[in-house]
Amino acid sequence: MGSELGLGLTSLFVVALVAAVTPVLVGLFGRLRIPQVVVLILGGVVVGPEVLDLADPESIELLANVGLGFLFLLAGYELDLAVFGQRAGKLAIVGWLVTVALSIGVVGLLAAAGLVHAFVPVALGLTTTALGTLLPILRDNNMLQGSFGSYVLAAGAVGEFLPVVAIAIFLGSNGRFVGLISLVAVGVLALLLSVAPRLGRGGRIARILSEGKDATSQTTLRWTVALLLLLLVVANDFGLDVVLGAFVAGVVLRRWAPGDVESLDHKLDAVGYGFFIPIFFVSSGMGLDLKSILEAPGRLLLFFLLLLVVRGLPTLLVYRSALPWSRRFELVFVVSTALPLLVALSEIGLETGKMLPENAAALVGAGVLSVLVYPAIAVAIDRRLDRTLGAPDAPDETRP
Template sequence: MEFETLFPVVLVSAIALLVVAVMPARFRLPQVVVLLAGGILIGPEGLALSSAESVSLLSDLGMGFLFLLAGYELDPGIARQPAGRLGMRAWLTSLLLGGAALWLLNIEHDVPAAVAIAIALSTTALGVLVPILRDEGLTNRPLGRYVLAGGAIGELGPIVAMALFLGANGTVVALISLMAFVAGIVALALAPRRLSMNRTRHLLGSMSDGNTQGPIRFTLVLLVALLANATFMGFDAVLGAFLAGMVLRAWAPVDREAFDAKLDTVGWGVFIPVFFVSSGMGLEIDAVLRSPWLPFAFMAVLLVVRGGPALFWYRRALGRRDRLRLGLYTATTLPLLVALTQLAVDDGSLRQGTAACLVFAGALTVLVFPLLARAIGVPAGTRGPTTTRSAV
C-alpha cells in the first residue's frame, strides 16, 4: 500500500521536469510551481491517488534538505557586508509593514495567526531566484548581489522569527534556548578553524566515491541530529535544518564542487520534490475557491510589504529601475512560504484555508514578479549611472 501511494508522487516529480523543459524559455515556470500543481492533481481534492500523510517521512526529509541547502549557500559574514546590512534593514521593515498591513486590513484577528502571516509575508524565495539570476546574467552584477543578500536575509530572518514567536516555548524562554542552541552551532561550525582537521578531511575524501559516499552519509547524520535537537528544544525543524547547512558549509570537503553536486543530487533528485508534491496534496482548494480574491490580495500585500522597502533602503545604491526590479525579486516567495505556513498550521497558529490562500499567493508571485522584473530590466549591455557600485 505504501508503494501504491508513493508511486504517483515520484511520477509527478519526474513528469514536472518534462513539463518545465517543453515550456518556452522566456515563460518557463519554476519547477516548484509545477510540483505543487501536480500534488493538487493527485491529492485528496483531485484524483485522490495519494495523500500528504502517506509520504510524511520523505516529505519531512525533503523539507530538511531544502533548508539545509539554503543554509549551506548562506555566507556567514553577510551581516558585515553593505549588501547584508541593507538586506537586514529591508527585512525588518517588511516584518513591521506586514504586521501593520494585517492590522489595517483586518485579515486575521487571532494574534498567533497574525504573527505567522506577518512572518510569512517577509520571506524571499532565494532558491527560486538563483537560477533566474544566473540565466539573466545578473549573478555577478550589483543588482544580482543585492538580490542574493536580500534573499539570504529573507530566508534566515523568518526562520529565526518563527522559532522565537511561534515555537513551543514562550518568547523569553525561546530566546534563551535559541541563544544556547546557536552557541552550540557556532562552536561546531568554528571547530574546523580551531582544530587541525586535515586527517579527518583526508579520511572523508577517501570515502567520497563509489559505494561509500562518506560525506553524504555524515551530512544526513548532521541533518537528522539537528532536526531532532531543534524539535526537542521546542523549535521548528526548519531552524535545525538551516543551521545544519551553515555547519556543513564550514565542514565541507576540500573538493566543494563535487560535494555540492552530490548534495543537489540527493536533495533535488530524491527528497525535495516529494516535499513540494506533498505540500500540494495538503492544500485546501475549496478554501481558495470560497475566497478567490484572497490570494490576489495577499500577492498585492507581498509586493508592498516585501518589495516596497527596496525602493527606500537602496535609493543610494541602485537606480530607480534596478530598485523596482529588486523589489519584485525580493517579493518573489514560495518554498519558505510553503514550509512556514505548513508549520503554523501544524501547531494550530494558522487555519488551513488561510494557509492555502497564502501558498497560492506565493505561486502567483513566482509566476508574475520575475517576468515583470525582466520586462522592466535594463537592456543587455546598458547600465544605469548608479549601478556600478559594489554590493559587497
C-alpha cells in the same frame, strides 16, 4: 501495516513520476519559460486529494520534511556570512526591519476590520522571502552573478532566516524565553560543529574522509546528510521550526566542508534537487486546500498583493543609493516571493486555533501564486536588462 506501506509506495511513485515528467514538460514548453518549481506545485495539485486523488500527502510527509530541510540547507550553504558585514547585508537587514514595521501596521488594520485573528503568524508571513524556493530559478537564469547577485542573496537570506528566528521566539511551543534559549543552544551547537572538523584536520580520520569522498563510501556526502538530520532533530526537540535547523546546517556546512571538496556542491544538488526537494514541492501542491480558496478567492488575492506591497515595495526606497531603478524593480519581485514559511505559519496558526481556516488556505495559496508569478516577472526583467546591457555602448547597470 502492509496497506500503509502500499499506500506510501504508491504515493511516492506518483510524486516521483510528477518530478520526472516536470523537466520534460518545461522543455516542451520552453518558450513560456515556466520554472520547474511551478510545474511541481501544480502537478501536486493535480495528483493530490483535491483533484485526481492519486497520492496521499500524509504518507510521504517525512520525505517532504527532509526535502524542505534540503531546500533550506542549500539556501544556508549558498550564504556567505561575510556578506552581512558588507553593504548588501546591512541594507537587507534595514529593508526587513522596514517591512516588519509596515507589516505590523497593515495586519493591525486587517485585525481591526475582523479579517485576521492570528496577528503574529500573518504579520510574520508578510516579511518572508523564499530564498530556498528561488534558488533553482535564480540559478537556472544566472541571476546570482555579479554584484547584483550579492544583494539578491543577502535580501533573500535575511527574509528567510530572521522570520524563522522570530517564529522560534514568538510562536515556539515552549514559550518565548525557552525559544530564545533554544536558539542560543542551536547556535552554540552549530559553532561547535563548524570548529570540530578543523581540530582533526591532517589526522588519520581526516585522511580517510578525504580519500572516500568520491568512492563508494561517499564520506563527505554521508556526513553532510548526518549533519542535516542531526540539526533537524535538535531543532524539532527544542520546539523550533525544521527550517531553522536546516538553514543553520547549510551555514555550518559551508565552513565545515574542506575547501578542496569541489564535487560536494554537485552531489548536494543531485541528492537535493534530484529527489528530496521535488517531493516537498509536489507535497505542497497536494496539501493545498482548493475548496477554502475557491470559497474566498478575495483573501488569496489580498495576501498575494500584500506580499508585494509589504515585502517588495520598501526595496525601492532602501536600495535607492545602491542599485539603479531597473535592478531595484527586479529585486522587488524576487523578495516578494514566499512559500515554505507561509506553510509553516499556517500550520502553527491552525494548531493554536487562532488562525481562520480560510486565511490559512489563502496565505498558502498566495505563496503558491507568488512562486508562479513574481519570479517569472523578475526573470523577464532580468532578460530584458541583459539584452539592453549586451548592446554596444550600453551602460552597465549591474554595478551599483
